[in-house]
Amino acid sequence: MTAPLLDIRDLKLGVATGRGATLPVLKGVSFQIMPGEAYGLVGESGSGKSVTSLAVMGLLKKPLAVSGGEILFKGQNLLSLSKREMRRMRGNRVAMIFQEPMTALNPLSTVGRQIAEMFVLHQGKSWREAHRLAIEALARVRVPNPDRRARNFPHQMSGGLRQRVMIAMALACNPDLLIADEPTTALDVTVQAEVLRLIQELCAEQGTAVLFISHDLGVIASICQRVGVMYAGCLVEENETRALFDDPRHEYTRGLLGALPRLGSRSAHGRQRLVDIDSIIADRSKLTETRFIAPRAAEGSRP
Amino acid sequence: MRLGFNFWLGAGLTVLVILAGVLAPFIAPFDPVLDADLMSSELPPDATFWFGTDGQGRDVYSRILYGAQISLTVGIVSQVINSIIGVTLGMTAGYWGGWWDDLVNGLTNVMLAIPSLIFALAVMAVLGPGLPSLLIALGLTNWSWTCRIARSSTLSLKSQGYVQAAQTLGYGDLRIMFTQILPNMMGPILVMATLGMGSAVLSEAALSFLGLGIQPPFPSWGSMLTDARQLIQLAPWVAIFPGLAIFLSVLGFNLLGDGLRDSLDPHMRTRRS
Numbered sequence: 311m312t313a314p315l316l317d318i319r320d321l322k323l324g325v326a327t328g329r330g331a332t333l334p335v336l337k338g339v340s341f342q343i344m345p346g347e348a349y350g351l352v353g354e355s356g357s358g359k360s361v362t363s364l365a366v367m368g369l370l371k372k373p374l375a376v377s378g379g380e381i382l383f384k385g386q387n388l389l390s391l392s393k394r395e396m397r398r399m400r401g402n403r404v405a406m407i408f409q410e411p412m413t414a415l416n417p418l419s420t421v422g423r424q425i426a427e428m429f430v431l432h433q434g435k436s437w438r439e440a441h442r443l444a445i446e447a448l449a450r451v452r453v454p455n456p457d458r459r460a461r462n463f464p465h466q467m468s469g470g471l472r473q474r475v476m477i478a479m480a481l482a483c484n485p486d487l488l489i490a491d492e493p494t495t496a497l498d499v500t501v502q503a504e505v506l507r508l509i510q511e512l513c514a515e516q517g518t519a520v521l522f523i524s525h526d527l528g529v530i531a532s533i534c535q536r537v538g539v540m541y542a543g544c545l546v547e548e549n550e551t552r553a554l555f556d557d558p559r560h561e562y563t564r565g566l567l568g569a570l571p572r573l574g575s576r577s578a579h580g581r582q583r584l585v586d587i588d589s590i591i592a593d594r595s596k597l598t599e600t601r602f603i604a605p606r607a608a609e610g611s612r613p
Numbered sequence: 614m615r616l617g618f619n620f621w622l623g624a625g626l627t628v629l630v631i632l633a634g635v636l637a638p639f640i641a642p643f644d645p646v647l648d649a650d651l652m653s654s655e656l657p658p659d660a661t662f663w664f665g666t667d668g669q670g671r672d673v674y675s676r677i678l679y680g681a682q683i684s685l686t687v688g689i690v691s692q693v694i695n696s697i698i699g700v701t702l703g704m705t706a707g708y709w710g711g712w713w714d715d716l717v718n719g720l721t722n723v724m725l726a727i728p729s730l731i732f733a734l735a736v737m738a739v740l741g742p743g744l745p746s747l748l749i750a751l752g753l754t755n756w757s758w759t760c761r762i763a764r765s766s767t768l769s770l771k772s773q774g775y776v777q778a779a780q781t782l783g784y785g786d787l788r789i790m791f792t793q794i795l796p797n798m799m800g801p802i803l804v805m806a807t808l809g810m811g812s813a814v815l816s817e818a819a820l821s822f823l824g825l826g827i828q829p830p831f832p833s834w835g836s837m838l839t840d841a842r843q844l845i846q847l848a849p850w851v852a853i854f855p856g857l858a859i860f861l862s863v864l865g866f867n868l869l870g871d872g873l874r875d876s877l878d879p880h881m882r883t884r885r886s
Contacts, residue, residue: 369777369781397783398783399783400782400783401781401783401784406781406782408774410774412774413773413775414774414775414777414778415775415778416775416792416797417797419792419796428782431782431783431788479778479782480782
């Protein structure tokens with residue numbers, strides 16, 4: 311077996327509340343991503359998916375701070391890197407795309423220039439060379455008329471195009487790992503499918519591993535090889551995608567899958583209710599070691 | 614972008630002042646300093662001396678044209694210095710926060726508490742009179758408002774998606790400030806600088822009036838007013854025309870700044886997106 315690309319070991323982080331106390335946000339998360347693998351991370355809002363990705367990027371903002379564990383990237387602990395080394399890593403070896411393509415581009419410069427800046431910044435290319443590469447990058451994410459589009463400003467583009475530009479920027483330097491934090495949530499469904507296929511194909515082509523964060527199980531199922539389910543700061547279940555969907559082990563995973571509407575389920579089994587998980591995350595202080603999910607597994611939410 | 618009547622009036626007056634200053638050597642009928650002739654002193658306005666002559670018989674019209682050069686230089690250079698200081702401090706304070714933010718805030722509050730003219734007077738007293746020290750004095754006094762605006766704009770821009778995206782793409786702090794934050798807050802900063810030009814012109818006039826600015830015999834609107842003080846009853850035109858020049862140019866800068874603010878500020882986001 312090859313060495314994992316990203317190896318998160320018992321990552322703990324929390325909010326420092328002053329006087330030395332910390333509120334835990336992640337309570338010892340461990341998972342591994344192999345080179346070229348697409349790994350999905352699902353879970354509800356506040357379960358710690360995005361915080362995990364920010365920790366990998368080294369972009370945790372105060373008062374959030376890592377309190378234990380290791381994040382090994384190609385065998386190197388990212389938590390021990392200096393700020394400068396971490397900055398070299400970002401965008402170059404690890405890149406990220408966001409949920410909101412509408413605001414993720416600087417409104418005052420052309421998209422061509424914004425992509426070109428990646429080559430200038432990380433590869434020391436000249437601006438002229440970088441512009442040529444930017445147009446190639448736009449062509450690679452299948453933006454029609456790339457040389458004309460490169461001169462456009464973000465407000466001249468649709469959401470789908472902007473997300474493609476973001477992908478072009480993120481993949482500009484052939485990173486080893488792409489973190490996609492709900493990249494398709496803000497897009498409409500047809501565009502969503504295209505963008506997903508694009509991410510999948512480009513990453514497969516370049517051998518880029520993907521950490522795919524989403525709460526959309528359908529999306530995860532279609533592009534990830536393995537899935538981790540997060541709940542209240544813990545990775546509660548992890549499995550091959552197919553195995554996880556066929557045979558969920560954890561109460562919470564079963565709840566998640568039960569809440570998914572299925573085409574045709576009505577005709578097959580007659581009228582059936584979708585299973586509901588209590589919508590609000592229970593007060594964290596009530597989730598003790600032993601009663602972890604119980605406060606939320608109310609009557610009727612058992613699948 | 615629709616610009617109102619005020620903007621065009623302000624732009625017109627500003628252009629007039631700029632033309633007067635730039636073209637002064639070509640359109641002024643007399644030399645502002647050397648063409649003194651005591652035999653023709655204190656003449657009222659007529660066909661030769663459009664705005665009359667002053668106590669030494671110099672043409673007031675020519676002196677006002679040359680005075681525009683001083684006012685413009687003071688207005689522009691002092692505002693450039695102000696904006697550079699204000700933006701540098703405000704942007705870094707807003708971006709980095711922490712103890713640096715506290716320090717800059719403290720400094721800004723201290724500057725706001727000191728009456729700016731008194732501060733400028735003190736600086737002038739140390740540096741001595743003259744144009745360069747006038748520029749430095751006025752450049753050091755009025756940056757606090759720019760600094761506050763730069764800081765608050767930075768704070769709000771910092772949470773914008775593209776600034777956060779730039780961080781994940783490995784941009785350094787300085788690169789983020791110059792390529793992402795600065796261009797996006799140029800609007801309000803520009804408005805502040807234009808409005809500040811008016812007050813800089815006024816401060817220059819006040820300092821020259823007090824004898825600390827431009828030294829006679831070189832013409833500046835403020836020092837012309839000082840000279841006119843003794844003559845105000847005999848030859849009111851010596852005071853009226855420099856006063857009008859100050860009034861119109863300050864009005865022009867302020868209307869221009871207001872007009873810019875109206876068109877840039879409130880709708881900037883919605884227009885752009």
